[in-house]
Amino acid sequence: MASQQQVDQYRDQGYFIADDAVAPEMLEEMIAAAQRATAKVRSGEIVDDPAGVRTGGTGDDATFISGLMAPEFGEPVFAEYLGSEALARYLQPFIGDELRLGWVHLCVVEGDYEIGWHRDTGGNDRDGSYEVEMDILARHRSNFMKWHLALADDPCLWIVPGSQRRYRTDREREVLINDPRGEIPDGQQIDLKRGQTIFWNSNTIHRGLKPDDVAERWTVMCALIDHRTAYDDHGEKGDHQWLMADNIREALPERTRHYYDNWRALAEPRMAAGG
Numbered sequence: 365m366a367s368q369q370q371v372d373q374y375r376d377q378g379y380f381i382a383d384d385a386v387a388p389e390m391l392e393e394m395i396a397a398a399q400r401a402t403a404k405v406r407s408g409e410i411v412d413d414p415a416g417v418r419t420g421g422t423g424d425d426a427t428f429i430s431g432l433m434a435p436e437f438g439e440p441v442f443a444e445y446l447g448s449e450a451l452a453r454y455l456q457p458f459i460g461d462e463l464r465l466g467w468v469h470l471c472v473v474e475g476d477y478e479i480g481w482h483r484d485t486g487g488n489d490r491d492g493s494y495e496v497e498m499d500i501l502a503r504h505r506s507n508f509m510k511w512h513l514a515l516a517d518d519p520c521l522w523i524v525p526g527s528q529r530r531y532r533t534d535r536e537r538e539v540l541i542n543d544p545r546g547e548i549p550d551g552q553q554i555d556l557k558r559g560q561t562i563f564w565n566s567n568t569i570h571r572g573l574k575p576d577d578v579a580e581r582w583t584v585m586c587a588l589i590d591h592r593t594a595y596d597d598h599g600e601k602g603d604h605q606w607l608m609a610d611n612i613r614e615a616l617p618e619r620t621r622h623y624y625d626n627w628r629a630l631a632e633p634r635m636a637a638g639g
């Protein structure tokens with residue numbers, strides 16, 4: 365469960381790290397499942413299909429593997445994890461008890477990896493005035509919790525602590541708009557150890573950068589959403605069509621199925637309307 369200090373750190377700095385947000389046995393299962401799932405994508409046994417399971421790429425190019433809850437992967441641990449009690453207890457102080465999907469993706473990288481500095485406020489103005497930016501930060505994904513679980517030690521995420529609650533500096537603007545691979549003085553490298561979870565606000569200015577001396581990245585990236593809030597077209601849209609397949613729902617464990625049903629009740633009419 366999140367301590368008061370963790371709740372405060374999330375609000376103030378935009379993140380906190382938990383050591384016990386996954387049960388040790390489940391972590392071991394997920395590591396094995398992640399390796400098998402990756403092998404299936406890399407070997408071509410499971411192929412990225414816009415109308416079916418999305419794998420986030422094909423063969424060795426697959427870096428963000430989605431579709432992990434699909435029965436095609438044969439790895440039910442990912443859906444169990446998303447609906448686990450340990451996670452629900454961490455999320456509760458932030459987004460309550462009644463949740464909807466979200467996602468569970470696996471980031472697996474062996475070679476170079478860099479995603480330049482950004483806020484996850486896609487679809488909104490990226491170069492707005494003080495008023496515009498502060499309004500976006502107050503609104504965007506305020507009903508979300510997003511987290512990374514390291515299946516292996518992972519020092520790739522960098523965050524500018526506290527940047528989710530303030531207007532960018534001149535230097536940050538220069539980097540965000542013109543030079544995403546530049547340096548930001550207050551950027552902090554997050555040194556996540558195997559089994560640790562970082563819950564973080566992706567309105568912070570952040571980047572992903574794999575150091576040369578790190579051989580592999582194995583990290584699960586997830587989100588769940590407060591279901592008491594309205595569907596947000598900017599924050600929630602994604603490669604979700606595969607979740608509509610007939611074989612998905614019955615394969616889900618109880619709590620994840622509930623999250624799924626909540627999500628589907630909102631998403632399905634939008635998809636039917638072409639949204």
Ligand SMILES: O=C(O)CCC(=O)C(=O)O
Pocket residue numbers: 479484520521522566570571572573585
């Ligand atoms: O590689 C990372 O950890 C950062 C990826 C990212 O930008 C995100 O999860 O929003």
Ligand SMILES: [Fe+2]
Pocket residue numbers: 482483484566570
């Ligand atoms: Fe991001």
